[in-house]
Amino acid sequence: MNYIKKELLAEGAEAKIYLGEFNGRKVIIKERIRKKYRHEKIDKNFRKYRTRREVKILKKLREIGIPVPEILYYDEKESIIIMEYIKGKKLSEILEKLDYISICKKIGNQVAKMHNENIIHNDLTTSNMIYSEGKIYFIDFGLSFVSSRIEDKATDIHLFKEALQSKHWKIFVEAFRAFLDGYSVVKDFNKIYKRFLDIEKRGRYK
Ligand SMILES: Nc1ncnc2c1ncn2[C@@H]1O[C@H](COP(=O)(O)OP(=O)(O)O)[C@@H](O)[C@H]1O
Ligand SMILES: [Mg+2]
Incomplete structure (x- = not known):
């Protein structure tokens, strides 16, 4: 080749x-x-x-x-x-400078679509997203897998929350709220969200 x-x-x-x-x-x-x-x-x-x-x-x-x-x-x-090759910038480097509310909502929407197909990204961070001409590209699917389990979907959300909180702490509260807003169209949102809260609790008492 x-x-x-x-x-x-x-x-x-x-x-x-x-x-x-x-x-x-x-x-x-x-x-x-x-x-x-x-x-x-x-x-x-x-x-x-x-x-x-x-x-x-x-x-x-x-x-x-x-x-x-x-x-x-x-x-x-x-x-x-x-x-x-996606020409653009890693979202982690520029999220704060952009309209992060609408971008995080969009990301939530895309993750919902992924999860509705039972695709778990498994490494959702803003370093694995490229901002290119107004679009957000997802990359780095090396750890991704197919699963319909609520636990796996909730874990994806938990990992993204942790990533936002550590990399984008200044805008974290609003950004994560916008993400959830976009994500809420996913099938079984209530179950996934409840499980997400459980995972957060587990982490805290570990
Ligand atoms: N399709 C792509 N287009 C442009 N840059 C990419 C692409 N895939 C990866 N990269 C760049 O290479 C870096 C590493 O790729 P990634 O798939 O995230 O692997 P890992 O994080 O495991 O090293 C990314 O952060 C990005 O900067
Ligand atoms: Mg990566």
Whole structure:
């Protein structure tokens, strides 16, 4: 396949993220890396499975109209995904400067759509969102999975709340209220919200 890795942008626990070129286009290349402590064959299967899962989720989200990078190429055996490069800024860097109320409401709305498809992001933070031409793109679905459990949806909300509270403490109260407002259209909102409050309590008494 005709792609070039140009610059290593990030090295996570599971994958390396490169800026690259594919068919003359600026792209992001995500390559899952080998874990030496895992048996080679098991590791290969694991990376293959994770790559397949991430591709499926990204395709589904695009289908239902949630802004996510388009997948341009993937290879399960090589455990790489080549995706569209989203030009913009990480939301974590600029949320306060934007109309954060309407943006957080919009994010809540998109997360509700995701959850209605039983897709759990599992790493919802403003660092995993890119602000591009007025749209919020979601990225980093490496830990995402499919589940209809109330607990998993409530945990997603809890994690986002924690992220807002630590990164955006100045606007946190209003921002989280706006997020919930947007999110309230989700199926089973009352059940999820109650469970979210339970999770918060559990955390406090740990
Ligand atoms: N499709 C994309 N378009 C533009 N930038 C991206 C894209 N995917 C990832 N990035 C950049 O690379 C960084 C790391 O990618 P990410 O998927 O969040 O992995 P991790 O957080 O596990 O290192 C992001 O914070 C973002 O700056
Ligand atoms: Mg990330």
